[in-house]
Amino acid sequence: MPVKEGELLWEPSQAFINQSNLAHYMKWLEDKKGLAFNDYQQLWEWSVNNVEDFWETQWEYFDIKASSTYDRVLSGDGVPFAKWFDGATLNYAEHAFLHARPEEVAIISKSEIRPLEKMTWQTLQEKVASFAAGLKAEGIKSGDRVVAYLPNIPEATIAFLACASIGAVWSSCSPDFGSRTVIDRFQQIEPKLLIAVDGYRYNGKDHDRIDAVYEIQRSIPSLKKTILLPYLSENPNTDVLTNIESWDEFIKEHQTTSLSYTQVPFDHPLWILYSSGTTGLPKAIVQGHGGILLEHLKKLTFHTDLKPEDNFFWYTTTGWMMWNIVVSGLLTGSTIVLYDGSPAYPNMETLWAFAEETEMTVFGTSASYLVANKNNGEKPMDKYDLRHLKSVASTGSPLPPEGSEWVYENIKKDLWLASVSGGTDLCSAFVTGSPLLPVYAGEIQCRALGANVQAYTEDAEPVFDEVGELVLLEPMPSMPLYFWNDTNNERYYSSYFEEFPGIWRHGDWIKITSRGSCQIYGRSDSTINRGGIRMGTSEIYSAVDDIDAVEDSLVIDINDPDGKDYMPLFVVLKEGEELNDELKKDINQGIRSQCSPRHVPNDIFAIDEVPTTLNGKKMEVPIKKLLTGTPVEKAVNTGSMKNPETLRYFQNFYHHHER
Numbered sequence: 001m002p003v004k005e006g007e008l009l010w011e012p013s014q015a016f017i018n019q020s021n022l023a024h025y026m027k028w029l030e031d032k033k034g035l036a037f038n039d040y041q042q043l044w045e046w047s048v049n050n051v052e053d054f055w056e057t058q059w060e061y062f063d064i065k066a067s068s069t070y071d072r073v074l075s076g077d078g079v080p081f082a083k084w085f086d087g088a089t090l091n092y093a094e095h096a097f098l099h100a101r102p103e104e105v106a107i108i109s110k111s112e113i114r115p116l117e118k119m120t121w122q123t124l125q126e127k128v129a130s131f132a133a134g135l136k137a138e139g140i141k142s143g144d145r146v147v148a149y150l151p152n153i154p155e156a157t158i159a160f161l162a163c164a165s166i167g168a169v170w171s172s173c174s175p176d177f178g179s180r181t182v183i184d185r186f187q188q189i190e191p192k193l194l195i196a197v198d199g200y201r202y203n204g205k206d207h208d209r210i211d212a213v214y215e216i217q218r219s220i221p222s223l224k225k226t227i228l229l230p231y232l233s234e235n236p237n238t239d240v241l242t243n244i245e246s247w248d249e250f251i252k253e254h255q256t257t258s259l260s261y262t263q264v265p266f267d268h269p270l271w272i273l274y275s276s277g278t279t280g281l282p283k284a285i286v287q288g289h290g291g292i293l294l295e296h297l298k299k300l301t302f303h304t305d306l307k308p309e310d311n312f313f314w315y316t317t318t319g320w321m322m323w324n325i326v327v328s329g330l331l332t333g334s335t336i337v338l339y340d341g342s343p344a345y346p347n348m349e350t351l352w353a354f355a356e357e358t359e360m361t362v363f364g365t366s367a368s369y370l371v372a373n374k375n376n377g378e379k380p381m382d383k384y385d386l387r388h389l390k391s392v393a394s395t396g397s398p399l400p401p402e403g404s405e406w407v408y409e410n411i412k413k414d415l416w417l418a419s420v421s422g423g424t425d426l427c428s429a430f431v432t433g434s435p436l437l438p439v440y441a442g443e444i445q446c447r448a449l450g451a452n453v454q455a456y457t458e459d460a461e462p463v464f465d466e467v468g469e470l471v472l473l474e475p476m477p478s479m480p481l482y483f484w485n486d487t488n489n490e491r492y493y494s495s496y497f498e499e500f501p502g503i504w505r506h507g508d509w510i511k512i513t514s515r516g517s518c519q520i521y522g523r524s525d526s527t528i529n530r531g532g533i534r535m536g537t538s539e540i541y542s543a544v545d546d547i548d549a550v551e552d553s554l555v556i557d558i559n560d561p562d563g564k565d566y567m568p569l570f571v572v573l574k575e576g577e578e579l580n581d582e583l584k585k586d587i588n589q590g591i592r593s594q595c596s597p598r599h600v601p602n603d604i605f606a607i608d609e610v611p612t613t614l615n616g617k618k619m620e621v622p623i624k625k626l627l628t629g630t631p632v633e634k635a636v637n638t639g640s641m642k643n644p645e646t647l648r649y650f651q652n653f654y655h656h657h658e659r
Helices: 014-018 020-035 040-049 051-061 091-098 123-138 154-166 179-189 210-219 245-253 289-303 321-332 350-358 369-376 401-410 487-496 538-545 583-594 618-627 644-656
Strands: 008-010 071-079 083-085 105-109 117-120 145-149 169-173 193-197 199-202 203-207 223-230 244-247 268-274 281-287 311-314 335-340 362-366 391-395 416-419 420-421 428-432 453-456 467-474 504-512 518-523 528-532 534-535 552-555 568-573 603-606
Touching: 008 416, 014 268, 020 051, 020 289, 040 051, 040 362, 051 071, 051 245, 051 289, 071 603, 083 289, 091 154, 091 289, 091 311, 091 321, 105 123, 105 350, 123 154, 123 245, 145 210, 145 362, 154 335, 169 179, 179 210, 179 281, 179 538, 179 583, 193 210, 193 518, 210 223, 210 618, 223 245, 244 245, 268 289, 268 321, 281 289, 289 321, 311 321, 311 350, 321 335, 335 350, 335 618, 362 369, 369 391, 369 401, 369 467, 369 603, 401 416, 487 504, 487 583, 504 534, 518 528, 538 583, 552 618, 618 644
Parallel strands: 105 335, 145 169, 145 193, 169 268, 193 223, 223 244, 311 335, 311 362, 362 391, 391 416, 568 603
Antiparallel strands: 071 083, 105 117, 199 203, 268 281, 420 428, 453 467, 467 504, 504 518, 528 534, 552 568
């Protein structure tokens, strides 16, 4: 019998609970603050009903090092523009080395190009110090932007920590992103320095990126210099590039073991992430030193249960917020584990072999990867020694019940499965795992501490055991400080607060059960979510527009009940053109090269006309509703349409393509 949604799969032993960081924190609250809680739900309720008190205990519990203290925990104008720990000055990078043990391993890494490597805390600190000295010598100062076009390798972590140590603002894209996608992001923030690789290897194939680096250089006039890391080739041909210096030369000129930390305000920008809307350029989301520091310490300590002896892995790229989360594993003193390459090359066993090789304790991945393992008949427990593994964490899309069951039947019987969901917007998870709670099939264990998550109806009424809009009723420290170049915070406000004024609407469907667990049902807007990477439809349209045979297009992202993403692309062809295999190949190649492999649709279909509103806007959200079975009368107001007759095709499409 297949497992049913909500079926109990695992319960933590009393020993597991007692040894958890969360149990230690609850004991600390009782001893230091006189606050006693019987269970996680009580603790959560206190954390969201006493927001200032809760976050102040985070400051105290984690012994935050600040060169000047704060005047008040929380001030400002409610959720949209809350101001946290005003007056405090500190540095994120300083906290990344607070628990350093010089001779112990800080980073374990491997890629399709490089063999397994280990880097001690001492070596990491020396490399960060040297890179930071190089940045200073180049005239990079606090507030300047430094951008990276790097894979998930130790150099990315080194460069980021060096930037953070001097107060420079970091931003990164993965080299599998095409030049146009990168330029659309980096151009907005006017960086002074670019750090890039010559290429990368994925799925056994080499990808030269020198031409992409050239396009980025050419399109961003603010760049003064490029640090090039020879990664794919020892001696890449860089004739087309200007103002470049190799990574080794840059470090060699500034060898030092002295790492100092520029003290910056709590809300000083740490990094800029990108989350695409449905129109226009990607949103350049600015997050601060202090907010990220507190949120990531809370998330990784209490909800991931990281300890200094842990080896913490998440399969990610530098273009996904999970890379930022992995780097923050250093805040807890854990060893972080990095992998660059395909998770399915040379076969689906690659990452399980890597888990054995690194004695991994926390294995983070996407729901789609676990489902792919299930569908492929993989049984890691039969082939690999996973005795060190205490937790598997999953995000990116909902993990279906059968995916949860597969984990326990094929990875490890006694294992904490922590499904999580959050967003680039906060660079964290707000529904997540807890080492104190049982695991139910297809469910996320709980709402995160300090995250007042509710499910709202259209009338702004909270509901339980029903699907509603995911909203946050209280501010959190890692919420965006602002969007870059967002006049009067107009785009920031319209992105989250227009639907329910003063309340953060995230854009996910959520159900909160009466026992406090959660289920995510995908995006409630038309933003695309592919394996955890959020992107805008406009990026795909831009690439498709370059295909001569295509007149217009519409792309829809659908989350299947079985945990898979399904993204069909509908194209209107110019007169006399035919949607044959060659044209499909051209379209896919255009999207792959201009955007990334993740943007490539699952299927392409020819249509006569794209459904639009009276003012010509593509009707992505209503069509998504139709393609997921919503009746026309509930999905769309046909009176606001320019061409309501186009809906019939999508109604028929749903009935003929039910998967």
